[in-house]
Amino acid sequence: MMSQGLHLDLVVLAILAAFIAYSLFSRAINRSILTLPIIFMCLGYALAEPLRMAAPQEVLDEGKRLLAEITLVLVLFADASHVQFSKLRQNWKLPARMLLIGLPLSILLGTLVTFLVSPEGGVAMALLTAAVLTPTDAALAQGVVTNSSVPEELSETINVESGLNDGLVLPFVLLGAILASAGMMQASTDGLARDALTQIVLGPLAGIATGWLVARLMDLAQSRRLIAAAAEGVVFVAAAFAAYVLAEVIGGNGFIAAFVAGMIFGNSYRHNIHFVREFMEGAGQILTMSSFLVFGALLLPDGLAHASLKTVVIAVLFLTVVRVGAIWLSLLGSGLKTRDKLFLGWFGPRGLASILFTLVIMDEFDFPDEAELLACVSMTVALSILAHGLSSTPLARRIGKR
Template sequence: MNQDMHFDLVILGILGAFILYSLLTRVVDRSVLTLPIIFMCLGYALAEPLRNAAPPEVLDEGKRLLAEITLVLVLFSDASHVQFKQLRQSWKLPARMLIIGLPLSIGLGTLVTVLISPEGGVAMALLTAAVLTPTDAALGQGVVTSANVPEKLSETINVESGLNDGLVLPFVLLGAILASAGMAGTSTEGLALSALVQIVLGPVAGIVTGWVVARLMDVAQARRFISESAEGVVFLAASFAAYVLAEVIGGNGFIAAFVSGMIFGNTYRHNIRFVREFMEGAGMLLTMASFLVFGALLLPDGLAHASLKTVVIAVMFLTVVRVGAIWLSLTGAGLNASEKLFLGWFGPRGLASILFTLVIIDEFEFPNEAELLACVSMTVALSILVHGLSSTPLARWIGKRSQ
């Protein structure tokens, strides 16, 4: 069998898995399994066939392209659903977790990583902490959608996970630049200015794109120029327009996509359901592909470089770092100990951490890249399992505790 036919058969098998999962989504929802668990395991099972079927450069280009497309859409979509009007009524808990808890998580995570693995340096510790700070509500979907969970808690988890991946981007960029600058022979001239320009001009591109597209779409809706089937196209094009505009003027495209989504969602005067509908369809396909790529291309390399140190770092990020930072940020917020622990525990690491890692490893050179990959792989893999399996029973538990 030639390589081309082998590759075609592997792709056919993956597409068959996508179809089968989609046909059985309601059955899966009633089980302890989750989309991330299924496709991470499938990817790991297909790791060897996939590597044998395609040249390394093809796989590298494919995973980078998938990561960029998915990250742009996720950032825009998540931000577009955070409504400022609703936040005015229930902003205190998410604000505490984002304004206090997020920097605390990064700071505490950097300290823990330096103490456990000092040879990596502070810059790599900062990068590791930044990549592992954003959360993914999809890994604990049983919590977000459960009727047992008090609304204030499920809404807080939704808002935090929707915003923290975009807010952590400057820290990821800073850590990547500082860690890359530590490489021997790397020129550091102009790095600080370049980072500042990206962080400043990215939001500018996002604000312009989000506002202009929202206003144009409002006019098209008011005059009945646009059909329902075209609304998803506008969302798709606006996401990438913000990204491309930022790249053209020297800003960071991912920050632009996040800011653009937030401005679009709060400027557009009509129903924004088409964004959610698009992400429930095409977005699910990209999510399945991302977790499959993680299982096939990142997890095997991560496990190959895993050590006791990386396992300890992963466990610390999922427990002490996350829970400790959130507990401190919620002190004085009027929550009991069970509620604070619940919000601290449900900070699963998933899609954002995977996508950030795929992008920065391709874009930068680091002195201790293998350990970063191992830390991310171990943390995400453990999170996919423990958060996915604990979401339903803990949703029942917090429901009983809140009665």
């Protein structure tokens, strides 16, 4: 027992050393082709076997679920809080096309592709797979979003889309998981639509109430100089989880609530919300590192073990035909050049949201072909981390030379 405890301590020490090393050399790493997701996915994969030997499986399962829920709540709240309605009025057409047309098209095309490649899973599993693999991750496209060579219209569009699509796709993930689970258990679908509708309706209501109330209270505290600067980040974290818990109490979906609360908070709060950015760049980055490390250590090995030609084909099609095709169709008539449409279509990397959705739904639901879903997500995210991470800087420079 002592030997196992010492083994776990050494693994944890190696992980903390990696966190420190990355932070120390972060500026130099940002100038290279390496990215945070690439580094910590590979590190996690290297530590997969030592980690499994050092801790019981139930402890690892409970830990990854807790990490997934915490990270997903904060990411949804933080991403949504940065989307300002006032700015969207000036540059809303491209993001609106990609979110209102491109996102449903991605889910529709993804469902069709998955069902055609793997029909034995059924339509419900195809829908669930498509929904989980639709949201994009701005962390994998930082080389594009922050590159001054990229036209502001394109970088802002990628930023807004990645900030909103993970929250907008949540109802589809929930619906797919419920239908797939009900089909497996051969359960009656009576009340299924009602339960899903209840979660989708009450979740936003909890988010609206929490986001607006906390914003008003913070404005009042700021105006009267009652709140210390260090406490602003505490309010941000507490507000995100308050929305989640309130929704769960009244029967809504907590993740949808966190997303809506962030959007309402960001647009109701009258002062600078710099503390959200500061938190996500500090403590939030540790959660991001941990999530990609957990993906590499606990999901990727299982995904690769169950990978097949079908899962590889699905992964490649989601990163190319499904994503690029859906965005291309959504941007028809927008006036963009062909290279710009392809650029926006390609930079829809799959990452944190897909990982976290998979961890959460696999813990909450039982459905058929879990191993194949895990393999599809693992292959898609791993390929995306490598392909988008390595291509972001070169393509950003190329698009800037128009």
